[in-house]
Amino acid sequence: MLEMRHLVSGAAGFIGSHLCDRLLADGGEVVALDNLITGSERNIEHLSGKPKFTYRKFDVTKPIEEGGKFDQVWHLASLASPKFYLAYPIETLESGSTATRNMLEIARRDGARFLITSTSECYGDPLEHPQVETYWGNVNPVGLRSCYDESKRYAEALTMAYHRTHGVRTNIARIFNTYGPRMALDDGRVVPAFMDQALRGQPLTVFGDGLQTRSFCYVSDMVEGLVRLANSEERFPVNLGNPVELTMLEFAERISRLVGIKGQIVHQPLPSDDPKRRQPDIAKAKKVLGWEPKVALEDGLRETVAYFKTRLTTA
Numbered sequence: 051m052l053e054m055r056h057l058v059s060g061a062a063g064f065i066g067s068h069l070c071d072r073l074l075a076d077g078g079e080v081v082a083l084d085n086l087i088t089g090s091e092r093n094i095e096h097l098s099g100k101p102k103f104t105y106r107k108f109d110v111t112k113p114i115e116e117g118g119k120f121d122q123v124w125h126l127a128s129l130a131s132p133k134f135y136l137a138y139p140i141e142t143l144e145s146g147s148t149a150t151r152n153m154l155e156i157a158r159r160d161g162a163r164f165l166i167t168s169t170s171e172c173y174g175d176p177l178e179h180p181q182v183e184t185y186w187g188n189v190n191p192v193g194l195r196s197c198y199d200e201s202k203r204y205a206e207a208l209t210m211a212y213h214r215t216h217g218v219r220t221n222i223a224r225i226f227n228t229y230g231p232r233m234a235l236d237d238g239r240v241v242p243a244f245m246d247q248a249l250r251g252q253p254l255t256v257f258g259d260g261l262q263t264r265s266f267c268y269v270s271d272m273v274e275g276l277v278r279l280a281n282s283e284e285r286f287p288v289n290l291g292n293p294v295e296l297t298m299l300e301f302a303e304r305i306s307r308l309v310g311i312k313g314q315i316v317h318q319p320l321p322s323d324d325p326k327r328r329q330p331d332i333a334k335a336k337k338v339l340g341w342e343p344k345v346a347l348e349d350g351l352r353e354t355v356a357y358f359k360t361r362l363t364t365a
């Protein structure tokens with residue numbers, strides 16, 4: 051395999067750090083950027099000192115002056131948790147817009163391939179179920195979540211424009227809920243929240259009636275999907291996620307059982323515009339990439355609980 055030189059934004063984040071592991075394992079060279087607004091150097095500290103790995107604390111909303119020629123640009127920098135994008139709406143809009151443009155410019159400069167991690171939030175609170183890539187979504191353009199949804203929709207449009215106008219070889223991954231080791235404990239998303247609460251013996255905070263659904267994909271499956279997508283000729287968005295759909299009440303029960311507690315639940319208000327149902331249709335990924343998730347929820351959750359246990363004892 052040819053040695054590839056990769057530029058990764060959001061490299062100290064949850065998925066970004068696992069992607070760096072994979073690219074290095076495949077023999078690539080990685081230049082990793084992160085402004086640490088939500089990422090953590092802890093996620094990549096095991097890579098420091100590796101000859102093919104360079105990390106720079108850098109905010110990709112600023113013009114990128116990274117020299118040398120890249121073969122592949124990965125734009126993962128994003129505030130993906132509702133807790134953080136609600137706290138930093140302007141930075142979130144910037145990471146979808148200015149940062150995407152800066153990363154695309156590097157791909158254009160170098161004739162590199164470009165992949166952006168977009169989101170199932172492009173479908174908003176979907177009126178079609180499961181969500182197929184050809185569904186255009188049901189997004190509130192001025193709601194609290196719009197900073198995330200609309201900037202990702204803009205990022206997709208910008209990516210297509212760079213492909214159509216400048217011939218950049220682009221890919222768009224629409225990532226559905228993903229979980230695994232290296233999620234931040236204070237991330238606010240349901241996986242770390244429930245696990246943290248269960249491991250501390252506290253009641254699990256179910257928002258609303260808990261009948262809203264999500265589908266959870268383990269991070270190793272997600273990284274495999276991203277790598278396959280980057281190697282494909284598909285320019286339009288591709289859903290990547292696990293189609294197994296659960297209500298948040300069912301999910302709370304699963305996590306309680308896994309941690310071995312009785313699992314009390316407290317209901318808290320549902321955040322505004324919280325999607326009621328979310329499940330990827332992955333027929334396109336199966337067909338175009340030959341990809342589907344391999345890790346069963348039970349196994350992935352067990353790995354993740356083990357990680358959070360060590361985090362709680364070392365935090």
Ligand code: UDP
Pocket residue numbers: 131132133227238239240241243244255256257258262263264298320321324325
């Ligand atoms: N949720 C919950 N309790 C929590 C955190 C989240 O019930 O402590 C719910 C949230 O309302 C949503 C689902 O879990 O319906 C997934 O939320 P998350 O923040 O993980 O990501 P989202 O899919 O909304 O982007």
